[in-house]
Amino acid sequence: MLISGLGLIGSSIARTIRDGDRKIEIIGSDPDDDSAQFLLDQQIINIRKSFEEAAIMADFIVLAGPVSVIVGQIHALQRLSLKPDVFITDVGSTKKTIMKAAQPLLAKGINFVGGHPMAGSDKSGGRFGTPNLFKNAIYFLVGKTQTNRKLADYQQLLSKSMIRWQPITAAAHDQLVSELSHLPHVVAVTLVNTITDSLDEKSIGLKAAAGGFKDTTRIAASDPTMWTTIMMNNTEQISRALSQFQQHLAKFQAALDTHDEATIKAFFARARASRKSIDERK
Amino acid sequence: MLISGLGLIGSSIARTIRDGDRKIEIIGSDPDDDSAQFLLDQQIINIRKSFEEAAIMADFIVLAGPVSVIVGQIHALQRLSLKPDVFITDVGSTKKTIMKAAQPLLAKGINFVGGHPMAGSDKSGGRFGTPNLFKNAIYFLVGKTQTNRKLADYQQLLSKSMIRWQPITAAAHDQLVSELSHLPHVVAVTLVNTITDSLDEKSIGLKAAAGGFKDTTRIAASDPTMWTTIMMNNTEQISRALSQFQQHLAKFQAALDTHDEATIKAFFARARASRKSIDERK
Numbered sequence: 001m002l003i004s005g006l007g008l009i010g011s012s013i014a015r016t017i018r019d020g021d022r023k024i025e026i027i028g029s030d031p032d033d034d035s036a037q038f039l040l041d042q043q044i045i046n047i048r049k050s051f052e053e054a055a056i057m058a059d060f061i062v063l064a065g066p067v068s069v070i071v072g073q074i075h076a077l078q079r080l081s082l083k084p085d086v087f088i089t090d091v092g093s094t095k096k097t098i099m100k101a102a103q104p105l106l107a108k109g110i111n112f113v114g115g116h117p118m119a120g121s122d123k124s125g126g127r128f129g130t131p132n133l134f135k136n137a138i139y140f141l142v143g144k145t146q147t148n149r150k151l152a153d154y155q156q157l158l159s160k161s162m163i164r165w166q167p168i169t170a171a172a173h174d175q176l177v178s179e180l181s182h183l184p185h186v187v188a189v190t191l192v193n194t195i196t197d198s199l200d201e202k203s204i205g206l207k208a209a210a211g212g213f214k215d216t217t218r219i220a221a222s223d224p225t226m227w228t229t230i231m232m233n234n235t236e237q238i239s240r241a242l243s244q245f246q247q248h249l250a251k252f253q254a255a256l257d258t259h260d261e262a263t264i265k266a267f268f269a270r271a272r273a274s275r276k277s278i279d280e281r282k
Numbered sequence: 283m284l285i286s287g288l289g290l291i292g293s294s295i296a297r298t299i300r301d302g303d304r305k306i307e308i309i310g311s312d313p314d315d316d317s318a319q320f321l322l323d324q325q326i327i328n329i330r331k332s333f334e335e336a337a338i339m340a341d342f343i344v345l346a347g348p349v350s351v352i353v354g355q356i357h358a359l360q361r362l363s364l365k366p367d368v369f370i371t372d373v374g375s376t377k378k379t380i381m382k383a384a385q386p387l388l389a390k391g392i393n394f395v396g397g398h399p400m401a402g403s404d405k406s407g408g409r410f411g412t413p414n415l416f417k418n419a420i421y422f423l424v425g426k427t428q429t430n431r432k433l434a435d436y437q438q439l440l441s442k443s444m445i446r447w448q449p450i451t452a453a454a455h456d457q458l459v460s461e462l463s464h465l466p467h468v469v470a471v472t473l474v475n476t477i478t479d480s481l482d483e484k485s486i487g488l489k490a491a492a493g494g495f496k497d498t499t500r501i502a503a504s505d506p507t508m509w510t511t512i513m514m515n516n517t518e519q520i521s522r523a524l525s526q527f528q529q530h531l532a533k534f535q536a537a538l539d540t541h542d543e544a545t546i547k548a549f550f551a552r553a554r555a556s557r558k559s560i561d562e563r564k
Contacts, residue, residue: 138486176490179477180477184499187498198523216499223554231546244480245472245473250528252472264514270475271503
């Protein structure tokens with residue numbers, strides 16, 4: 001079992017697998033000494049190796065770096081003599097780019113399934129991973145998922161987390177996350193920047209921020225590099241989602257400017273019902 | 283001590299005062315039987331009375347209902363024979379409307395100070411109050427705050443919460459909260475409505491929502507009536523804040539549409555630094 005990329009997601013996968021099976025050998029690969037050493041010390045990974053050295057001996061390869069790194073590694077894997085029954089998967093936040101990169105691997109008959117666990121945090125780095133990160137989470141799977149015995153083995157390794165596995169096409173995935181994940185991220189970041197601009201000169205400023213503001217903008221503290229990569233890989237879908245959002249916002253502002261109390265209240269009531277239904281579903 | 287309005291804020295004030303002084307008599311007033319009975323059972327309030335009956339015997343009156351109710355009660359107080367040294371304050375989310383309503387009281391020499399604790403929750407109702415709601419929170423004060431002995435007594439009653447008292451003008455308050463509280467609220471609500479529209483027909487839909495989406499939209503589950511009142515009372519400031527937000531969003535979308543990676547990354551990096559500074563301040 002090779003896990004390449006020992007950040008929040010990769011280290012959480014390692015922790016989840018370790019929790020379910022104390023004996024499985026997990027090889028970790030990451031350019032960051034701190035995360036790797038931390039996970040070695042905690043006995044979450046057994047050994048640290050370079051990506052290429054570990055890849056040729058692995059039965060399972062999990063690519064858990066940023067999307068750009070995943071794409072590079074998929075290209076590298078095509079040139080390596082992998083084990084014939086190796087199972088390769090990734091955890092990248094956009095799937096069209098990755099499935100396209102994986103076409104040559106698939107053409108060679110190598111078992112690759114794209115993956116994306118819907119879990120995250122504003123914290124990044126291997127120290128912040130937790131075996132609970134994927135508890136009851138949706139985990140998207142793209143590609144050959146039926147009758148894929150090695151995929152079933154991988155799912156078994158993560159079975160402690162009660163993950164809700166969800167097959168989806170790459171295109172449907174990228175549209176869905178543009179709405180559920182990328183749009184909220186851009187909105188939270190824009191909110192922080194708007195308010196920072198306006199409050200910079202005021203003595204009270206941001207220190208008066210209460211819980212509502214903090215919740216709404218928590219994800220704006222996330223890693224800018226990772227999110228920039230996501231923007232560059234799902235650009236059209238995110239732009240489309242932004243336009244939809246702006247249309248809704250313009251409608252609300254029109255109601256506000258005309259003191260249309262009934263429309264304003266209906267707008268709030270609808271959001272409340274929808275938002276409550278998410279928590280109740282759990 | 284009369285607390286009128288035993289919802290989240292009013293009941294939390296009652297709890298904070300009760301925590302600091304077991305013996306003080308707290309009269310609660312609220313049309314909702316459930317909240318009142320719950321707080322009586324918990325011995326957080328000593329007795330429940332009608333507003334007018336309690337107001338004439340109180341040394342302190344805290345108006346903790348919705349803004350529209352507060353305004354009506356301020357009008358009612360003008361007609362009552364209050365104790366000569368009574369101290370009256372409110373907790374309404376907008377201050378210009380309330381300070382305007384309080385002018386006749388102030389003209390009669392009655393000690394009124396507008397107030398607004400920057401704390402809240404997506405939960406509403408007296409059952410959800412907690413003495414921790416105001417811990418380290420900013421609490422805005424509008425009006426005569428220097429050398430106001432009765433205000434100092436009120437602050438003493440809440441001293442367990444380490445509240446950060448902040449004098450401000452009504453106009454500056456309403457602008458500040460339009461950015462720190464009302465804009466984030468509208469944005470969260472709009473996000474939920476946008477996504478609900480788009481995902482309604484999809485089988486996966488909202489159930490794939492991860493922690494980031496949930497955090498960002500948590501406040502969208504708040505009471506629509508309360509928030510509609512806020513919109514009707516701070517309309518111009520909120521509309522102005524929405525326009526600023528839309529300008530920032532349009533700039534971001536332009537960078538996205540032109541694949542301007544450097545601008546996108548700088549936008550994320552700036553928000554991260556600003557957002558992190560809020561948590562570090564605590």
